[in-house]
Amino acid sequence: MTRTHEQYMEEALEVARTAEEHGDVPVGVIIVKDGQVIARGEARVIVDSDPTAHAETVAIRRAAASLGSPYLAGCTMYDTFECCPMCCGAIMNSGIDTLVLGGRFEGPDRTYGDYSVAALIALTGADRRIELIDGVLKEKSRALFTPEKRNRWLQRMRGESPGWGKRA
Numbered sequence: 001m002t003r004t005h006e007q008y009m010e011e012a013l014e015v016a017r018t019a020e021e022h023g024d025v026p027v028g029v030i031i032v033k034d035g036q037v038i039a040r041g042e043a044r045v046i047v048d049s050d051p052t053a054h055a056e057t058v059a060i061r062r063a064a065a066s067l068g069s070p071y072l073a074g075c076t077m078y079d080t081f082e083c084c085p086m087c088c089g090a091i092m093n094s095g096i097d098t099l100v101l102g103g104r105f106e107g108p109d110r111t112y113g114d115y116s117v118a119a120l121i122a123l124t125g126a127d128r129r130i131e132l133i134d135g136v137l138k139e140k141s142r143a144l145f146t147p148e149k150r151n152r153w154l155q156r157m158r159g160e161s162p163g164w165g166k167r168a
């Protein structure tokens, strides 16, 4: 039986919780092909000391390894939180067909000025190829990932908050 967008997003939210357990931001991704989850990705920036290890890039690498192909045509990404410009670029390069988003920061809590996924994919012409479905379980996603959590995570990442550093 085909699962709904909400059911897949619930699974992505479970992945997000695992990221928070190891000290990263609670953002999670799953990638689905033909109804099957082929990869999960959790934010790993702090735990891996890798500024590019966002949930989206982690999931894309795992999906490509799983398929034995760098091209993810036919795949749908469920992303609990609106991805950053780097990850939006990775999604466009990956060939993913459908992007389903959960929550996002709004107003003064926004991170990247006027950037949005919709604006970047329209700017690059990718909107003619990528289907964007927005706001799935938005409130649950935003309850899990708050601006306060983001700010604490930024401090940890930058080493500004002794005692909050990477766990041994």
Ligand SMILES: [Zn+2]
Binding pocket: 054, 055, 056, 083, 084, 085, 086, 087, 088
């Ligand atoms: Zn990102």
